[in-house]
Amino acid sequence: MSDWALERLQPEYVKRFEPYVPNKPDPELMKLYGSSRLYRLNNNENPLGPPLAAQEVLRRFAPSRAAVYPSGDSFYMREKLAGRFDKHPEQFLVGNGANEVISFVMKAFCEPGDNIITADKTFAVYEWVADFSGIEARLVPLKDYTFDDQGLLDRVDERTKVVFVCNPNNPTGTYWSTDRLRRFLDAISERCVVVLDEAYFEFVEADDYPDGMRMFDEYPNLVVFRTFSKMYGLAGLRIGYLAGGRQLVDAIRRTCIVYSVNSLAQEAAFAAVEDREHVQRTREMVRKGKDYLLPELNRLGLSCVAHEGNFVMIQLPISDTLAYRKLMREGIMVRTMTGFRFPNFIRVTISRIEVMQAFVGALARVLHSQRGGATDR
Amino acid sequence: MSVPSRGLRLTVNADDRFLQVATSFVEKASLALGLDERAALDLTLASEEIFTYVCHKASPGALISLASRGGGYYVEVDFGFEAREFNMQAFNLTSRVARRADESLEETGLVIASRMVDRFHFSQDGRRLRITLVKERSYPAVEALPLPESKPLSMFAIREPDPEEVKLCVRLVLRDYPPQAIPFSFRSPGKIADMVSCGELRAAIAVDRGGSVGGGIVWRWRGSKLVQSFGPYLFAQTIESGVGKALVDACLTSIARTPAIGIISHSLASDLAAGFFEPLGTVTIRLKDGRVHENALYYRHLEEDLGLAVWSDPAIEPFLRREYERLAFAREIRTVRDDGEAAAYAVLSAGLDREAARATLHPIWWGRDSRETLAAHVNMLQKEGLPNIYFEMDIGRAWHCHFAPALMECGFEPRLLLPYAGEGDLVVFQHRGG
Numbered sequence: 001m002s003d004w005a006l007e008r009l010q011p012e013y014v015k016r017f018e019p020y021v022p023n024k025p026d027p028e029l030m031k032l033y034g035s036s037r038l039y040r041l042n043n044n045e046n047p048l049g050p051p052l053a054a055q056e057v058l059r060r061f062a063p064s065r066a067a068v069y070p071s072g073d074s075f076y077m078r079e080k081l082a083g084r085f086d087k088h089p090e091q092f093l094v095g096n097g098a099n100e101v102i103s104f105v106m107k108a109f110c111e112p113g114d115n116i117i118t119a120d121k122t123f124a125v126y127e128w129v130a131d132f133s134g135i136e137a138r139l140v141p142l143k144d145y146t147f148d149d150q151g152l153l154d155r156v157d158e159r160t161k162v163v164f165v166c167n168p169n170n171p172t173g174t175y176w177s178t179d180r181l182r183r184f185l186d187a188i189s190e191r192c193v194v195v196l197d198e199a200y201f202e203f204v205e206a207d208d209y210p211d212g213m214r215m216f217d218e219y220p221n222l223v224v225f226r227t228f229s230k231m232y233g234l235a236g237l238r239i240g241y242l243a244g245g246r247q248l249v250d251a252i253r254r255t256c257i258v259y260s261v262n263s264l265a266q267e268a269a270f271a272a273v274e275d276r277e278h279v280q281r282t283r284e285m286v287r288k289g290k291d292y293l294l295p296e297l298n299r300l301g302l303s304c305v306a307h308e309g310n311f312v313m314i315q316l317p318i319s320d321t322l323a324y325r326k327l328m329r330e331g332i333m334v335r336t337m338t339g340f341r342f343p344n345f346i347r348v349t350i351s352r353i354e355v356m357q358a359f360v361g362a363l364a365r366v367l368h369s370q371r372g373g374a375t376d377r
Numbered sequence: 378m379s380v381p382s383r384g385l386r387l388t389v390n391a392d393d394r395f396l397q398v399a400t401s402f403v404e405k406a407s408l409a410l411g412l413d414e415r416a417a418l419d420l421t422l423a424s425e426e427i428f429t430y431v432c433h434k435a436s437p438g439a440l441i442s443l444a445s446r447g448g449g450y451y452v453e454v455d456f457g458f459e460a461r462e463f464n465m466q467a468f469n470l471t472s473r474v475a476r477r478a479d480e481s482l483e484e485t486g487l488v489i490a491s492r493m494v495d496r497f498h499f500s501q502d503g504r505r506l507r508i509t510l511v512k513e514r515s516y517p518a519v520e521a522l523p524l525p526e527s528k529p530l531s532m533f534a535i536r537e538p539d540p541e542e543v544k545l546c547v548r549l550v551l552r553d554y555p556p557q558a559i560p561f562s563f564r565s566p567g568k569i570a571d572m573v574s575c576g577e578l579r580a581a582i583a584v585d586r587g588g589s590v591g592g593g594i595v596w597r598w599r600g601s602k603l604v605q606s607f608g609p610y611l612f613a614q615t616i617e618s619g620v621g622k623a624l625v626d627a628c629l630t631s632i633a634r635t636p637a638i639g640i641i642s643h644s645l646a647s648d649l650a651a652g653f654f655e656p657l658g659t660v661t662i663r664l665k666d667g668r669v670h671e672n673a674l675y676y677r678h679l680e681e682d683l684g685l686a687v688w689s690d691p692a693i694e695p696f697l698r699r700e701y702e703r704l705a706f707a708r709e710i711r712t713v714r715d716d717g718e719a720a721a722y723a724v725l726s727a728g729l730d731r732e733a734a735r736a737t738l739h740p741i742w743w744g745r746d747s748r749e750t751l752a753a754h755v756n757m758l759q760k761e762g763l764p765n766i767y768f769e770m771d772i773g774r775a776w777h778c779h780f781a782p783a784l785m786e787c788g789f790e791p792r793l794l795l796p797y798a799g800e801g802d803l804v805v806f807q808h809r810g811g
Contacts, residue, residue: 023681032709319655328682338633
């Protein structure tokens with residue numbers, strides 16, 4: 001195809017995009033950076049892996065079943081979720097990770113000229129999907145590292161279709177309390193759809209943290225996102241879901257891609273969803289990890305933003321992207337935060353103590369090499 | 378990411394009979410896009426030289442596309458044509474200059490044209506060749522106006538400036554900073570205001586509630602992947618005040634979710650740089666008045682480095698290894714070999730910036746005469762009064778590395794390594810001069 005044809009065929013807003021380039025596979029990165037180990041502290045994966053019941057499903061999955069299409073709408077999975085949360089199966093849509101259900105919602109309600117509203121420093125995919133779809137993304141600055149409810153309300157107009165609230169927020173870990181969320185939903189009324197992204201729901205233990213799943217009757221414009229990629233350790237299988245009132249979910253179903261969730265993911269998630277012991281074990285690991293990490297960071301003279309979730313954001317005295325490269329040489333992969341509009345911050349997944357110790361040691365060496373002075377480690 | 382606001386296009390056969398059509402197009406378009414008559418005439422005469430030259434080098438039936446665009450403070454004319462219709466060697470600036478002892482020293486139309494415009498650039502994208510002429514609007518020289526006394530700000534906010542604030546900031550920079558820390562274009566405050574208005578430059582300033590300006594920073598795109606920033610310039614603010622950090626933050630935040638993968642910073646205080654940037658190295662700036670100074674550049678990558686394979690020649694491998702180690706970029710270095718492949722002649726493209734007395738050479742084609750071609754270019758550019766001569770080698774393209782030995786022999790040295798600035802990383806060579 002000639003350049004001329006491409007020029008004519010491609011929409012202007014798509015021409016502005018740079019293709020997303022994911023990380024190389026771990027062995028390739030290790031070879032390039034010359035490291036003999038790689039601790040993945042970049043994606044907030046669960047180092048304990050999936051719940052035991054889900055692991056058993058993975059072990060027993062017969063290879064011959066790979067030849068058979070999965071349930072197109074995750075039939076049993078939705079029934080399971082309905083039972084778990086006391087809802088109707090039609091109140092759930094399962095997608096190939098939470099990223100896919102973001103697209104379902106955006107496609108269901110937005111057309112060019114419309115806008116969505118979210119925070120400037122939050123999970124990037126709301127903004128990306130909007131940009132990619134030719135929809136304006138209105139970004140409201142965080143206030144004290146938290147979604148600014150009044151700021152979001154101030155930006156709503158007649159073309160606002162969806163407001164995305166990440167609760168707790170990735171990467172700051174801050175959250176709206178039940179009261180604050182209710183006040184916001186009351187103020188929005190039914191002017192637009194409100195998405196409550198609860199990707200890290202299972203990590204939060206605070207009493208005043210809201211459970212969006214219990215609010216559909218009062219707020220028919222509310223949609224909740226959850227995922228099996230974080231707490232449930234199934235990131236490699238890509239499965240997440242949205243839930244809401246039946247009428248709202250029926251409207252979103254029109255843009256839902258069927259058959260996008262594979263059989264293995266559906267069955268592993270089915271087995272995982274009831275495992276509360278796994279949730280407790282993971283929470284305990286995160287608690288211990290933070291108890292170790294935060295004083296160590298303090299000792300290194302670093303400030304951090306640590307609230308809910310299995311991650312901590314650390315402010316560095318050097319470029320985060322330089323720190324990434326130097327930590328990679330030490331076999332530690334973290335998430336740089338420049339792309340989240342937090343220059344010089346890194347986000348670190350909380351893992352087992354020995355991994356956290358390795359991270360602290362590597363970080364101390366990196367900072368030492370930059371300062372060119374002695375370190376106390 | 379330049380933002381030309383308006384454009385016109387004309388396509389004609391590469392034939393002298395269309396010369397007046399082409400020059401009339403350029404002249405009328407230039408006036409309509411905002412150039413004054415003098416500047417429009419210069420651009421028209423330069424275009425006449427290019428059109429005539431291209432016609433003489435073209436095969437029968439070749440087409441030339443002229444595109445004229447206005448970018449607020451300049452008008453740009455592009456001549457686009459297909460490479461297969463031409464002998465590429467003709468596009469060396471030096472193609473008619475002393476290549477053979479018995480040949481007259483007739484200058485190419487390319488060189489003559491370059492003297493009438495502010496910027497000249499010849500480039501190749503696949504089979505498409507492009508000659509670009511840029512003529513800027515005339516701006517009055519900066520006047521000595523009374524300026525407000527700068528004072529430390531107790532509280533400040535960062536925001537985009539309006540045009541008058543842009544001009545005030547430029548005047549404060551000219552008042553407070555030594556000449557070597559100031560970009561050439563800052564000599565015309567109105568030009569900077571126009572560059573900001575048309576979107577070519579982005580700017581942020583720090584102001585208090587009373588409107589006092591404590592500092593500013595500007596940045597612009599350099600191609601599709603790199604951003605170039607100038608400043609932050611601080612007026613009576615210490616590093617500890619946080620004004621400089623807030624301005625850098627504003628710049629980084631604004632490009633954080635764009636296709637930019639790196640930012641090169643100029644005019645940056647070294648104590649501020651340490652927290653945000655890595656020293657990239659220095660280049661030598663030779664001013665028209667003979668003064669010489671070293672200009673430090675800083676770099677910050679904006680993404681997680683995924684690692685890359687790059688090409689090298691033994692002549693530059695020690696430089697590459699040292700820089701990759703220092704900057705901690707993961708690279709697999711592959712060495713190119715000269716196995717005697719036939720390649721008739723080298724072709725270079727040149728970008729000339731007469732205001733900055735700077736020329737930047739890019740390889741178009743490698744050939745066995747690359748040393749002679751480079752030497753001829755250096756000779757000609759020095760005679761043209763352009764003592765700052767650079768060569769940009771994209772080490773994502775193996776054949777570019779074949780130029781390395783010739784560069785070293787001709788007095789160039791590798792000065793900077795710009796990660797991901799080309800297909801792969803870019804090595805910037807500078808001629809030692811003299």
